Amino acid sequence: MADRSQNAPLRLALVAHDAKKDALVSWVQAHARDLTKAELFATGTTGGRILDLLPDLNLTRLKSGPLGGDQQLGAMICEGRLDGLFFFIDPMSPMPHDVDVKALSRLAIVYDLPFANSPSTADFVLRGLIADHTAG
Template sequence: MSARKSLALIAHDAKKDEMVDFALAHREKLANYELYTTGTTGARILEACPDLNVHRRKSGPLGGDQQIGAMIAEQQLSGLIFFVDPLSPMPHDVDVKALMRLALVYDLPMALNRSTAGILLRSTRLQGLSTSSSTPETPE
């Protein structure tokens, strides 16, 4: 993995268009990061912004959420932007909750909608984070 800062970008199906719009609107800032996405979200972002450094993982329901979760646990991410659709039932809801739990356990900056994602990209904390931060205490 690159020494550059990295972000995970994930969007539920009903929020994928919004994530693509967000990537287009923030293309210049996102170009400063290695971007790790779940499968379909990454394909959609790459189609709209082929110049971004997007590294696709599996689709969320096929293990992509767990792959991103492993990156959080290994402290390979500087932040997580996850556009959540709270109105649609998710068959893989347990995976989503596990991913969000890891972000909380490892104190990873996390945005769950477009407003907080914009704030996160402007955050001096995110800009000051490196991918080699200290390891938090192991939860019991």
């Protein structure tokens, strides 16, 4: 997890492939109470869809994933500016920017960043991050 002040909000990244955007938006809506306390970053379209539904979230929209948003998140991981990555990946669809997806996944692993790829995993990761944040 990133180094930061104990009083600072959790900093979380939200990304989803096209076929998984609905699932991520639904997951964010279900966890809105906890996520209102976090500083959120999302790639372009995903962030727009979330803000359309939940405009009061503290969410910064980055570029679309294939247009540089994945790299923006990668830089944030390298700089220790994120506490968790929620990337809902669609394993059944072709990925035109597969190298970007692999690079982002690789960075999350290299920097030991909590990383969730599905709603059930995201539930556990978020609970763990919140517990760690409040205990610390």
